[in-house]
Amino acid sequence: MKYHSTELKDAWLIELELRGDDRGFFARTMCREEFADRGMETEYVQQNMSVSAFKGTLRGMHYQLRPYAEAKLIRCLRGAIVDVIVDIREDSPTYLKHQMFELNDQNRHQLYVPPGFAHSFQTLTDDVEVSYLVSSPYAPEHERGLRYNDEKLGISWPETVTTISDKDAAWPLIDEHRQPLF
Structure with missing residues (x-):
């Protein structure tokens, strides 16, 4: 694997190194x-998958509070997504x-x-499948989110949002949070 640092502290883009022959290829993930x-x-407790039928579907911006804060390892297995992450660690230089x-x-x-990042993605094609490993179990009482269209974040989504859950559309704006984000 080739590891590419990102603009955000501690986040990595990972490029798989494919080893192929006439059968296809193999790669470590x-x-x-x-x-x-x-x-x-290095320890993951759960693997999740998400299937989205339509281009423009938006999922997120999700995160969990300590002690259930999650690291995630995300792959798009079918179709295409734009994955967006936001550093919500107040002591981080990329807050x-x-x-x-x-x-x-x-x-x-x-x-x-x-851990300490809000995560979201938007589908760029119809019929998208995403798989991701998470380091902590889902804990509904520790689940939080950011509003995908919060002007304070300034995210320019590449597609018009065509489908979003009621919960994801209603996350509070950053200025409405009553405590530190993370």
Whole structure:
């Protein structure tokens, strides 16, 4: 795997190294030792998948509070997404900064999202499948989110949002949070 640092502290874009022959190819998608060498989470307790039928679908901006804060390792297995992460760690030099990454079934890139980041993605095609590992179990009482269209974040989504859950559309604006974000 090739590890590319991002503009956001502790987040990584991971390029798979494909080893192919006439059968197809093989690639490692996670290596505990390599992750540990970079300060990345090495223990994952759950693998999730998301299927979205329509281009423009938006999921997120999700995160969980301590002690259930999650690291995520995200891949798009079918179709294409723009993945957006926001650093919500108040002591971070990249606090409230965001970055976008295109993940698709052609580039096969992965995104490592450390704890303390809000995570979201928007589908760029119909019929999208995303798979991701998470380091903590889902804890509904610790779940939080940011509003995808909060002007304070300044995210320019590449597509018109065509489909979003009521919950994701109603997350509070940053200025409405009554406590530190994370």
